Structure formats: structure tokens, C-alpha cells
Amino acid sequence: MISSITLNPCLDRTVYVDKLLCYDTNRILKVEIDAGGKGINCSRMIRELGSETTALAFFGGEAGDYVKFVLDRQGVGSVVVPTVSETRTNVCIEESTGKPPTTLNERGGPIEHKELVEFFERAKDLARESSYMVLGGSVPLGVNPDVKNVLVQIAKAGGAKAVLDADGDAFTEGVKARPFMIKPNIDEAQRLLGKTLESKSDVARAALQLSELGIELVIISLGKQGAIACYEGSIYDATTPKVEPKSTIGSGDSLIAGVVCGLERGLPIEDCLALGCAAGAATALSDGTDIGKKDDVDRLLPEARVTKIEVTKV
Ligand SMILES: Nc1ncnc2c1ncn2[C@@H]1O[C@H](COP(=O)(O)OP(=O)(O)OP(=O)(O)O)[C@@H](O)[C@H]1O
Numbered sequence: 001m002i003s004s005i006t007l008n009p010c011l012d013r014t015v016y017v018d019k020l021l022c023y024d025t026n027r028i029l030k031v032e033i034d035a036g037g038k039g040i041n042c043s044r045m046i047r048e049l050g051s052e053t054t055a056l057a058f059f060g061g062e063a064g065d066y067v068k069f070v071l072d073r074q075g076v077g078s079v080v081v082p083t084v085s086e087t088r089t090n091v092c093i094e095e096s097t098g099k100p101p102t103t104l105n106e107r108g109g110p111i112e113h114k115e116l117v118e119f120f121e122r123a124k125d126l127a128r129e130s131s132y133m134v135l136g137g138s139v140p141l142g143v144n145p146d147v148k149n150v151l152v153q154i155a156k157a158g159g160a161k162a163v164l165d166a167d168g169d170a171f172t173e174g175v176k177a178r179p180f181m182i183k184p185n186i187d188e189a190q191r192l193l194g195k196t197l198e199s200k201s202d203v204a205r206a207a208l209q210l211s212e213l214g215i216e217l218v219i220i221s222l223g224k225q226g227a228i229a230c231y232e233g234s235i236y237d238a239t240t241p242k243v244e245p246k247s248t249i250g251s252g253d254s255l256i257a258g259v260v261c262g263l264e265r266g267l268p269i270e271d272c273l274a275l276g277c278a279a280g281a282a283t284a285l286s287d288g289t290d291i292g293k294k295d296d297v298d299r300l301l302p303e304a305r306v307t308k309i310e311v312t313k314v
């Protein structure tokens with residue numbers, strides 16, 4: 001079973017407007033409400049792809065109840081740690097112009113010490129039942145960024161392969177515990193390494209450098225340019241299917257879901273990366289914070305091409 005961990009889930013409220021007018025009154029055409037947070041998105045795509053998954057998350061108040069309801073409806077198992085603070089609501093504004101969405105994200109939390117202690121206990125239980133444990137997303141108020149390091153260690157101690165998706169200090173701290181897999185996008189990889197990556201060769205060398213820290217699978221995602229991966233000393237260039245993107249929110253989580261589903265099914269790494277890219281592209285095709293649909297993933301999969309490439313170290 002593949003589990004996911006979300007410290008900072010959210011209720012996503014997407015509002016559609018013709019054109020966003022700042023400092024003026026906007027008429028809303030349509031509102032959609034959904035469950036979100038990186039681990040939760042990842043579990044939803046894993047379920048969409050037909051694998052079993054359980055999401056562990058903090059939930060508080062009515063927004064928390066709603067997120068739990070969405071998971072139940074989609075057949076995603078959940079382990080809930082209740083919080084005194086209300087689950088945050090993130091607002092996404094989508095224009096009819098087709099321009100990228102504007103998002104307004106709450107910080108989330110604060111989390112109390114005893115809530116975090118309970119969370120770690122539930123994570124330990126879940127790790128023992130999981131083949132892979134995906135640790136995704138931001139850290140709420142009241143929780144130290146080294147929480148990702150602790151969670152990677154919990155996953156490994158329970159016998160699960162830890163998959164880390166984070167940014168900033170939380171990412172740096174988590175990487176120190178040597179997860180099985182990381183999936184930064186290019187900006188996150190640049191921040192982690194403290195250098196600019198200008199070409200695909202730079203990205204490939206960066207993936208190799210990160211793998212040498214003891215991370216078995218490093219995937220650096222490049223949006224519509226696909227992804228570069230380093231696995232067992234080899235570098236792979238994954239071309240993503242061409243789509244007319246509507247909103248790429250959640251594409252990274254979908255890429256992780258596809259790759260991890262493939263790994264759990266014992267597929268060769270090339271097929272895992274292709275499934276990841278097809279899932280990421282399917283989510284880029286979907287509106288707002290929606291994740292892609294299985295039919296789109298199946299249709300796009302033959303267009304995802306993965307090739308092994310040579311890289312010279314500098
Ligand atoms: N415009 C696009 N066209 C086709 N595929 C896309 C597009 N955007 C993203 N993808 C697919 O999704 C994968 C992940 O996307 P991206 O690199 O944007 O992740 P991300 O920045 O981590 O996203 P997020 O954190 O918002 O989920 C890419 O490697 C690619 O396969």
C-alpha cells in the first residue's frame with residue numbers, strides 16, 4: 001500500500017471570473033470546492049490510477065470534515081489527527097482568458113505539541129503497512145521544518161520507502177535523512193543546491209549530484225519540458241505528452257503518484273517515469289485544483305517517451 005502524509009491539508013476554493021480586476025469588484029461566474037494538499041493530491045491520483053492508498057493528515061473544524069468527506073467519496077483511506085485549529089482554505093482565481101491562476105494560500109496551523117506527537121505515532125503505524133510513504137507539501141505554523149527529517153526516519157524505520165516533496169528548509173532537512181526518492185521542480189532544485197540550472201545538462205548533473213547523497217531516485221520536474229531522473233547511476237530524459245494546459249496545480253503530485261504506482265507494480269523505471277509524466281500532463285489538462293482523470297492518463301501514456309542519456313561530470 002502507498003501512503004501519503006500531509007501536515008498542511010487545505011480546502012481549495014476555486015472561483016472563476018472573466019478577467020480578474022484588482023482594486024475593483026469582480027463578479028464570480030462559478031465556484032468549486034475541493035480537498036487539497038500535496039500528499040492528499042498524490043493519494044487521489046494513486047486511487048485514480050487504481051492502486052490502494054491511505055492519507056494521513058491533520059484535520060480541524062468543518063473544512064477538515066469536508067476534506068475527509070472528499071477522501072471517503074473517492075475511496076482514499078484516511079487516518080485523521082484532529083487539530084484545534086481549523087483546516088486552512090486556499091483560494092484559486094481562474095480567468096476565462098486562459099491565463100495561469102492566481103492563488104491565495106493560508107499559512108495553516110498552529111499545530112499544538114500534543115497533536116504533533118499523536119501525528120508521529122500514527123505515522124509510525126502507517127509506515128509499517130506501507131511499501132512507499134509520500135511526504136508532501138508545506139509545514140504549518142507551530143511545526144519545525146526538521147519535521148520532514150523526522151518523518152523520513154519514521155518511514156524508513158517502519159520499512160517504507162520515503163518519497164519527499166518539499167521546499168526550502170523543510171526540503172534541506174528532509175534530504176539529510178536520505179529518503180528513497182525526491183521530486184523537486186527546477187526552482188526547488190536550484191534553491192536546494194544554491195545554484196542556477198540553465199540547461200538540461202545542468203539539470204542532469206544536479207540529479208546525479210543529489211543521487212550521490214544516497215538518494216536512490218532523483219526526479220527534477222521541468223513542467224511542459226518533462227523531467228530528468230537519476231536512478232541506479234543512470235540518467236533518464238522523460239518527455240511529457242503535449243497538452244493545452246488549463247491548470248498545472250497538482251501536476252507535480254500526479255507525477256509522483258504515477259512513478260510510485262509504477263514502482264509498486266514492479267514496472268521498469270522507464271515505464272514508471274512515463275506513467276508519471278502522463279499523470280502530470282493529465283492534471284495539467286484539468287481545471288483549477290482538479291487532478292487528472294484515468295482516461296486521460298491512458299490516452300496520453302503512449303506519448304510519454306523516456307530515454308537514457310549520457311552526462312559528463314564537470
Ligand atoms: N504544461 C504541461 N504540459 C504537459 N505536461 C505537463 C505540463 N505541466 C506539467 N506537466 C507534467 O507534470 C509534471 C510535473 O509538473 P511540474 O514540473 O510543473 O511540477 P510542480 O512544479 O512540482 O507542480 P505542483 O507542485 O504544482 O504540483 C511534469 O514533469 C510534466 O510531466
Ligand SMILES: [Mg+2]
Nearest residue numbers: 165185252253
Ligand atoms: Mg511541486
